[in-house]
Structure formats: structure tokens, C-alpha cells
Amino acid sequence: MSKSIKKIGVMTSGGDSPGMNAAIRSVVRTCAYHNVECVGIYRGYEGMMEGDFKPMDARSVKDIINKGGTVLKSARSKEFRTPEGRKIAHQKLMDVNIEALVVIGGDGTFNGGLVFNKEFDFPIIGIPGTIDNDIFGTTHTLGFDTALNTVVECIDKIRDTASSHNRLFFVEVMGRDVGHIALNAGVGAGAEEILIPEENLGLERLLESLQRSKRSGKSSSIVVVAEGDKIGKNVFELKDYVETNLDEYDVRVSVLGHMQRGGPPSCFDRVLASRMGVKAVESLLEGKSNYMVGLINNKMTLTPLEQAVKGKTQIDRELLRVSEIMST
Amino acid sequence: MSKSIKKIGVMTSGGDSPGMNAAIRSVVRTCAYHNVECVGIYRGYEGMMEGDFKPMDARSVKDIINKGGTVLKSARSKEFRTPEGRKIAHQKLMDVNIEALVVIGGDGTFNGGLVFNKEFDFPIIGIPGTIDNDIFGTTHTLGFDTALNTVVECIDKIRDTASSHNRLFFVEVMGRDVGHIALNAGVGAGAEEILIPEENLGLERLLESLQRSKRSGKSSSIVVVAEGDKIGKNVFELKDYVETNLDEYDVRVSVLGHMQRGGPPSCFDRVLASRMGVKAVESLLEGKSNYMVGLINNKMTLTPLEQAVKGKTQIDRELLRVSEIMST
Amino acid sequence: MSKSIKKIGVMTSGGDSPGMNAAIRSVVRTCAYHNVECVGIYRGYEGMMEGDFKPMDARSVKDIINKGGTVLKSARSKEFRTPEGRKIAHQKLMDVNIEALVVIGGDGTFNGGLVFNKEFDFPIIGIPGTIDNDIFGTTHTLGFDTALNTVVECIDKIRDTASSHNRLFFVEVMGRDVGHIALNAGVGAGAEEILIPEENLGLERLLESLQRSKRSGKSSSIVVVAEGDKIGKNVFELKDYVETNLDEYDVRVSVLGHMQRGGPPSCFDRVLASRMGVKAVESLLEGKSNYMVGLINNKMTLTPLEQAVKGKTQIDRELLRVSEIMST
């Protein structure tokens, strides 16, 4: 390892996700392990421009591995999208001799990093932190596994009520552009139907599916709906539509909302975060830049940031088929 | 104990709540203990009119103490509100020699029971099962404690995100007419402000409170809002109002919804349900009728059903004051 | 309120329990509300003698209401049991003008406080913090409710395995001298038998009970055992005894151990802690001393510390009877 780098900055940006703190801890401790200084940058690119920095040693990250959210906080920054903003940010980093960055976040975070790298040739490694699992170059983003557990636990509770009253519930989960949460949590929660942005089941087939479900003897049903589904109606309109078109359906809606982003990370996300933090720092120390750390085939990998940003994740067709079979 | 009663029916009615299954189990086992037959009545008064009955012995209720919802299901019944409906129901009970009832539910359930008792002099004991804690004659209804834990766990997760982004969240919890859930869970979750039906804080004082909170150095805030609060705006309108009237507030809304009714009951609710079931059956066996079982001063008590239905619970003024001090 | 007191110290001592942090937060914020300074004393009496103090303002206790353990740490102190030790401690308090104390802990903590008060006429109010619920003067100690939930969740998991394999499990829970945890969690977890220090079921009757349980059709059983039960054998000896004396029993042992003391407090414990902290500080400000704050009949009460220390809590006989009926 070259270790010519003496000081590394770490920050979180974009929506928070469970496991970000575990990743920060890992970055900080890996730096300590290699005798590299580590500096926490608060509130993402916004804090970078303000020089909102704090040196972090191994002890400073104790007792955060199991905390949701991010101790470094997160924020959006309009100013950083301008060349002037980035110049200020760069100067702030130079002022305290930060020589490389680990940025934890999603697409937007990585895009910012790419531009910054291009303008100042500044070494950057990204860690994919988002519950949506919509980043190319890793089978799991940080927080995805935890969010799935949160969602199935919520739907388990909702099913108690659905079963007791023979009701149909539409449960909306996060996922504006991708249906990974809806599909996986839908299968995990035993949902009768799953509506995702990647597929348009169509309103008529939804009605048919619900009727078939009732004929087959199911007394209650859960339909999991991704925020960004393409069926043409939001979750409340869906309720009205079904009540109008199907007799004797007692329909309810539940929008799970922001709680999906929080909570103590699962063991999976803590381990993933720990591995990613090590890989990110050691990649920088090996002189690498402009990569995103990822998990592929259970191994740590590097994907060029540009690919990570441009690439699209695909919905798992096999799992879609499993979900159909399971609702037999 | 007179034990002239040979067969007791048990049913759940109205909205389900965690602990109902534990109460059913207790009723069934207490009957078995006293060598009294027990019959489960499905879907409340609706199933009673249909004769949807099932004999239950001690083994039939194993492994349900920790399940949310109600294995006897619940339903609303319009027909039971008519004298004809109740006559049919009574005949169905007579047909299988059910001589007394334990009804688990809330106000509506008890009202139905009162009328039924008046018309047919049929022995009835009520068990208060509702998460809202809005029944007079008991400090805790079945499911209230579990719902509080569910709500604070959700808000703990939301706070992770609120803190990470320096945001203000309005979190709507159940409680159309009473603020018990909002007040207790609000204090438990460390909410900065709590809006309940029993008090109208007023929009201006809410703004003042939020501004004071920010000045005091709080970077994020949670406001817990009961469904039925009297501030004059729903939770989404509140968001707009605050964003319009206060600068630099990033406001989000989360409506917790039906998951508050489900989930495995807390130990408190399981113990309470076990005690209430014993008290209900033994009260019937002692020849008592038209009472609701309750918990007062940690002891099992009986309150006339009529009082239970007419009486109003009061919000805990001391706790309101505690909540104000805690948001210092 | 007289408010002649200008500075209050707060500390935790003895075994930690969930809710201690919520109580510290409440003490600190109530002081802030009344414009009284508050000082955190680390590691109980040990830290008091070392002058290990930290001023605490309202913001310093944010985000701890939902944390188990105690941010002020806890320790045992031999030296404080000597007059010399207490003199040093008193001097340290005088040095920084601490005029009154809120001590959070159990019997040992209160005994220390009583002696200290006697020697120096130092105003002290106690808050009962222990999972054992063995303090006279309150129906619930801080942490008891949380520990019960932890125990029933563990036993729910153990029952999955017990049911799958038709096994008998002895589950040991905390409680050296009192059986409150065992009795309540035993009823909550649907245990077939509960062994507590207050009752000696006797080995033969245990065998009879297990055989009766099997005859009645139960395929698996859970026996909850308090650490300090008086049956004459520890939990591993019980296993051997049962396997020797009963045919075809596959017996397992699980000792739940220290996890019972930790974890995020339940809503109940958070609310209780918040109320107790307010009552403790305001009692001091009203000139009271040598009392323990308690919960009786859902209201905040004061019990003379001497009574709290000497008094014995009683096992709930009615609940014992409920547990017997439930194992029908």
C-alpha cells in the first residue's frame, strides 16, 4: 500500500439510510489502522463548502454501529452544483490538507463527486448508501436490507388487522423509480399482489387478481405498491377504484413513509458497511480513485463511478415469477 | 362460585387490538379450569346472528397469546342494531345452549351488549379491547400499551432521519376523540409538541413553540398529532401552514396508520388480558352481569357497563405538564 | 416553589436499567425549566468522591430517551461506605456548590443516600431504577416493564424451537430475591409453570405438573425459573432431575442473562422516567428530602427513603392464581 495519502475526509450526502454510521465508523477505524488521519465532513457538500470539519479518531465512532441516520448529518446543496461552490469546497479541503474523500450516498452524491474529481483531480471513492437499492455495481446498497425488514415487520402488523376484519390493504412503500423494496418486501410479507414501476400490471388485471384471490378462499389481502408504480393511480385512488369496481371489499390504505429510512441497521447492513469502509479507504491508499465500492457475488468490488451513476439496476425477473407463484 | 352456568360464549367485536387473542385464551382456559364449556363466536354480533360458532377447549388456544389481531375475527353488524337481528342472534345462542357472554371490544360492542341484555336478560361481561384507551372504568384498555410501544419505535426511526437532515416531522397517530396515544407516545418519543383533541394549542402558539425550539438549539423536531386534534388543520395542511409561515423549515409528514393496531402484544397487555379473562368468566359464574372488567390501581375491578359506555376518560393533566417541561 | 436550591446533582448507581437515561434527561430538563443548574455525577458514589462532574443543560440530554444503560455510568463504591469516603464526597459536592441530589438506583443506592443525608443533612430524592421491581413504594420500578418485554420476546423465540421439537425448556430469568419478573413474564409468555423465590412448589409437584401438562395434550412446555427460586436446585440440576425422573422428556436450559438489563426502554418506562424526574426535582425545590418518588395508582407519590429501603414488595397472589388457571 502506497499510503502517500496522509488525510482522508468522509461525508454522507443525500437521503440517510441505516448503515451509514457503520460505514463512517469503518472508514474512521480503517484510517486509524493505517495511521492515516480522518476528518468528518458535516452535512455533505454543504458542510464541505463551509469547512464544517471535525477530526475523528478510532474512539470517536464508538457506539454508532447500531444507530440509524448519520452522525455526520446530510444535506442538499445547490451551491455545490456551481463551479464557484465547488471551488470554495476545494479550497476548504486544501486548507486542512484533506487529500482524498470517501463519499457515502446515492446517485446525486456520486454525480457531485465525479464533477469535483474532474475539476480538481481529487481522489474520490464512493460507498452506495440508500435504501432503494437502485445503484448499479452492487447487489445491495447500504440500508436496503434493513428497510426490507422494517417494511415486512410493518406489514406483519397490518396483516393482523387485515385478517381480523377480512380486509384488503394497499400498502405503499418507498421506491419512486425502482421496485426493489416493493418486490422483495412484498414477497417477504406474503403480499397477494405487488405493483412496481418496472411493470404495469394494469388496472383490469389487478381487479381480476383480487377476485381470483377471493375465490381461492383468501379472506384478506395485502397489495404492496411502490411509490412510483405505473398503474396510473396513486394508492388512495386505487382504493376508490377497487371499492367502485368490486363488491363487498373493505379497502384500507397505509403509507409507510419515512420510518423506512431509519432504525438500527440489520446485521447484514452492519457487516456490509464495515467491509465497504475498509475497501474504500484501502482503495484510496492504493492510489485508486473514481470508483464505487460494491458487493457482487459476496465479494467487495470496484465499479467506475461513472458506470455506477449511469447504469440501471434491473428488477429480478425470477423473483417476480416467485411472487406470482406464491400468491397462488 | 355458583357455576350454574354450563356454557359461555366469547367474541371480539369492533376494531381489533393486540391482546384480544390473549383475552380469548384466558376466557377459554378459565372456562376449562371451572369445567364450563366455552364456545367461540366468530365475527362478533354478525357471526352470532349466523350461528358461526366453534367449541373451544384449553388446547385450541395454544400459541395465540403472542399474536396480534383476533382469531375469532371481528366485524360490524348493521342488522344486530335492529330488534329482529338481535332476536335471531338470541335464538342462535339458545340453539346451542350458550347461557352467558364475554364480549371483547369497545364502546360500540358494549352498547350492543347492553341492549341485548335488556331485551333478553342475557348475562354479559365486557372486556375493554381497544388501543385508544378511551373506555371509562379502567386505566388501561387491552392493546393500549402495545400501541404505545409501536408508535415510539416508529418515531425513534423517524427521528433518525429527522436528526440527520435537521427536519421537522408531523407524525399522525390514532385517536379520533381522545389523545391518550398521542400524549403518552409523544412523551415517550421525546416529541417537541403534542396536539390532542382535548386541547387546542392554537396555530400561533404552535409556531411560537417551534421557533422557541429552534432558538434553543434543537436542530430537528417531532410534533405528534392525534387524528382528532382540534387545531383546525389536518396534518398535511399543518405542514403547508408551517412552511408558509416559518422560514427555513424542511417539514415532512408521516401518518402511522393501521400498523398501530397490530403486532405481538406487550407483556403488559398479555398479563392484563390474562387477568381480565379470569375475572370476566368468574364474574359470570358468580352470577354477575352487565359489568365491564377493568384495571384500577393495579387491581381487577368491575364497572357497570352503562357507566363504562357513558363515562368519559380524562386526559392526564399532570402528563401534559410533564410533556411541556420535557420540551424545554 | 421555593427554588432556594440553585444547583442539583444527578447520578445513577447500582445495576443499570432501561429508563435511567430517560430519567436523567427528565431531571436535567426539569432543572432547566426551573432555571436551576444541573450537574451530572459520573459512576455513582465513586465518581462523586472523585469529583467526576459535568454540567448538563437541556440540549446535553437529547437523543438519550430511547437508549438503554446510563450515560452517567454506574459503579459500586467500597470507599463510600466509610465515613472518610463520604466526607470526601461531601467536600467535592461543596466545591462546586451542588446543594441537592437526585439518586437513581436501587436499595444499595438509597442506603448510601440515607447515610449521606444523615451525616451532612444533604437533601436527597431517590428514583427507583432497577429491573427487579423489588422496591417498596412504587408499583413499577424503572426498567421493569422493558425487562418483561425483553423476556417474553426471548421466550417467544424459544417456544418456536420448543414447539418444533416437542421439548421442555427451563428458562432462567433475573430475580435473586423476588419473583416479579418470573411471574409476570411467565404469565406473559404462557409458561406452563413458574418457579419463584416467594413460593416453593416442591420438586414432586413440579413433576406432577409436567406430567399433567403432557397428559392434557401439550407437546412442549416452558418453565420460567427466577434465579433465586427456592426449589433447591439450580436450573441445570432441574434439567437433570426431570430427565432422570420423567421418561421421554427432551429437556433444554436457557439462561437469559444480562441482556435483560439493556435495550431501548418501553414507552411505559420512558413516560414513567419522565414523570419521576419532574417529581424528584420539584420535590427538592419544594424543600423536601429523604423521599423516593414512586408510582402508586397511576399517580406520582413520595415514600420516605427509609421505608422504601426497609419495606418488602409482595408477590401478586392474584396473578399467581391467574398463572395456575392459564396453565390448564
Place this chain on the structure above:
Amino acid sequence: MSKSIKKIGVMTSGGDSPGMNAAIRSVVRTCAYHNVECVGIYRGYEGMMEGDFKPMDARSVKDIINKGGTVLKSARSKEFRTPEGRKIAHQKLMDVNIEALVVIGGDGTFNGGLVFNKEFDFPIIGIPGTIDNDIFGTTHTLGFDTALNTVVECIDKIRDTASSHNRLFFVEVMGRDVGHIALNAGVGAGAEEILIPEENLGLERLLESLQRSKRSGKSSSIVVVAEGDKIGKNVFELKDYVETNLDEYDVRVSVLGHMQRGGPPSCFDRVLASRMGVKAVESLLEGKSNYMVGLINNKMTLTPLEQAVKGKTQIDRELLRVSEIMST
């Protein structure tokens, strides 16, 4: 798909693990989807020899996806290890026209299946269900992910107490021959040291590590120990050894025990179980036999049962290194 098979039997055997019920549900529903009859075999090979069978249709497996344990129960069978026993079992299957088997369990289960297949040329597909993750041919066995979450949640609670009292805890987790649970949960829980069967850290290096940990400013420590670690002392002897050889260490032991096997499965395990059930049934319908279904590189795979039984899983060396860096 040939679909010449008309009836499939499904059973669970060996230690239970979370996700087994989800796998049973998936097998049953996949059969229903393909119009193949499905029969549940109770208590593994033991029940097979007794003809303890129950036809299962799609509705019979509702509401079990989220339950720990196995509704088909599990048992060990000595008799099945004899040719006579297996002959009886085979006859029982023939009697009801079961033509193929899905067996869910671990090594022992698969060995039984292999012999049975050899003797009667009976089509068998295995699903790896065990929390230990010690089966070759899959990166995750059913229940492993859930057990990891259970363990880290327990250690999170223990850490509350450890931190409050500046203590050292030895926490024993399951894993007689393999350290997968200890290593992953150890990293997830932020353990300072992890002792596994695959590595012998040595007693002296353990002492050194603990001392280094203390010098580095850590006030409390968690050491995770797999049941089968090779350090030469059990977890209680370790406590004594450390207390004898290191000054001022307050050491505690916690043996997590059987609760690690139970509880509602994580979303990961539910999805995995659903996928495995589909793959198992469809493999049989395609005429395949003697394979184990597995997850490799996020895809469903088939590994010859013989390899699955003989192969050894390897501890993840990269993760061991991560754990060392994390304890900096």
C-alpha cells in the same frame, strides 16, 4: 416441465431454523401452482416411518411465512438409520403415492436422503435449513440471516450494560464446528475480539488484545465466542482466566442459547425460502434428483447432495481481517 410427478412430500428435519415455514409454504404453493398434490410429512423421517402425513393445499399454509420454527415439526430418528426403518418409510410413501420429496434441514437430513435415494431410487431435492450456515453449495442457509439479527440485537442490549459498568463480556453464540455466526454477528455487534473454531487466537494473544483495547481508551469490551472455539477453555473458564491474569477487569458471561434458533424470519430469509421452495419443486418436476438448492451469486443453483454433504464451508478470511481492523 415434464410434470410426470403427481404428488410431492415435504418435511423438515434436524434443528429448526427461521424460514423453514416460509419454505414449506413455498413448496406447497409451487405444487398448487403446477397442479401437483403436496403432502406434509410430520416430524421428519420419524413421522415418515409412521405415515404421519397431511395433504396440504395453498390455503393451508397461510399466515406461516412470518413464523419461526416449523409447523411440520422436526425430530431425530434412530430407526431411519437402519435399512428396516427406511423400508418401512418407503412403504408408507408408496401407500399414499408420494413420488418425490423435498427435505428441509442440514447435513444429517441430507445424508438420510442420500441413502434413501440410493436404496429406492426415490427423487429427492434438499433445501438447506440451519442457522449455522455450514452447508456447502450456498452462501446462505435458511435462518442464518435471522439468527445474525437476533444475536446482534442481544449484544446491543448487553453492550448497554457493559458500557454503563465498564465491563468485559464474553458472549457465547451458536456454532460447534463453524464460526460463521460468531464472525458475522461479532463484526455486526462491534465486538472487540471474536473466537471461532477455525482460528485459535491463543490465550496470550487474547490477553494482549484486551490490554491493548483498554490502553486505546475502550472502557468496555465484548468478546464473541463460538461454542466450538478452539482456545481450549469454555466461556466460563475464559472469564476466570482473564480475571486471574488481568487486573481490574470486571468480567461477565452470557450464553445466548436457543433463542438464536427462533423468532420471525428476516425478510432475507423469507425471500430466500420462497425462492428455494420454487426451485426445489420445479427441479423435481424437471426430473432432477439428489440436488440441494442453493444461493450463489444471488441466483438459485443446484449442487449435488453428495457434494453439499461432504464439502466444507470456509470462513471468510476477508471478513476476519475486517474484524481485526474494526477493533482498532
